[in-house]
Amino acid sequence: METILGAIVGLALLVGASGIKIDREYERGVIFRLGRFSGIKGPGMYWIIPAIDQKAQVDVRTKTVDIAPQEAVTADSVTIKVNAVLYYRILNPSKAINKVENYQMAVYQAAMTTLRNVVGQNILDDVLQNRDKINLKVQEIVDEITEPWGVVIERVEIKDVEIPLGMQRAMAKEAEAVREKRARIIKASAEQEASIKLAEASQKIVENPAALELRRLQMLTEIGAENNTTTLIMMPSDLITLAKQWTEVLQNGNTVEASPMQTNGVVNLEPIEKENS
16 A cells, blocks of 8 residues: 555656756746646746646747848849848747747748838939948838737848849949049149149249249259159250241241340341342
């Protein structure tokens, strides 16, 4: 009799021990009693009725979902591929188990379709330059979808945008044209400012002709500082003018006579006609 009683007590202890459950800090247990929702247990150690209570364990940590590249057509009819990453966590384990069959797959499908729809409502420039706005829009829509499931969407980030090769070349040409335009405008502005400064300098030189000779000497100093082999010969402009006039007279077959008369530093040459012998 004592043996049977001991066996019954041992069996009862064994069955009772089988009802002890332990959940980690990031885990929750959804308890069903005879098929009906009873409550949420955990974290830590707790006890359920063996053979009557059933437990569904849920992880309440933030989960990361990598959304595969999705082909979408933007508002300006450009076909691109977009992939993103989604961060979500479970706020209500009871809803995550009872309201949707597979909350992980449901969240993934909702994020994938929403990402494709939102990208299709924006032009390509907005997709490339205003990603934050698109990320926020996708987060709001997906969070509204998953709220009845006890799931909150913490963040959505577009990782990469794949553009067709032809469109990449066109965008590169556009960027190059914009930069060339900017460079030409800057160069033209610099030339305009330089011309103003040169006009002011010419007025100063006219007022004081000795400044031109000083500028020539400064130019020689700058050239000599470069340690090059360039040789410069400084010739007065009067000699160049005289040689030009002599060349014109010789081409006309006339005998020339240099007249010592000068006006403002320019030598005047007067042609002398040949006498008939």
